[in-house]
Amino acid sequence: MGLAVAFILGLYLGALTQSLVKDILMPLIGLALPGVADLATLEVAVGSQIFRVGSFLVAVITFIIVAFVIFVLVKITKRIGIE
Numbered sequence: 001m002g003l004a005v006a007f008i009l010g011l012y013l014g015a016l017t018q019s020l021v022k023d024i025l026m027p028l029i030g031l032a033l034p035g036v037a038d039l040a041t042l043e044v045a046v047g048s049q050i051f052r053v054g055s056f057l058v059a060v061i062t063f064i065i066v067a068f069v070i071f072v073l074v075k076i077t078k079r080i081g082i083e
Contacts, residue, residue, distance in 0.1 A: 014066055021062045026054070 026040040036042060042054035 010070075013069065014062070017065045017069070018058070018062045021065065022058050025061065026058060 022040055027038050030036045030039045033039065038054070040054040040058050042052075042057070044051045044053055
């Protein structure tokens with residue numbers, strides 16, 4: 001039962017974090033960079049190829065936040081004594 005609860009909470013934590021990064025953090029970072037309205041839509045053109053690096057940046061930042069939250073939760077549960 002605990003594994004099912006952890007899975008469901010992890011799933012929604014990921015969705016919540018993705019929304020936080022895409023809808024709040026990326027526009028704020030875009031405001032800090034001149035000429036970029038939203039970092040999530042950032043594209044880099046190399047020759048005739050267009051690389052959409054904004055979506056990748058969203059995924060990387062989301063992963064880092066989720067990994068940090070899981071790290072903190074594991075540290076807290078070990079300190080409390082929950083295995």
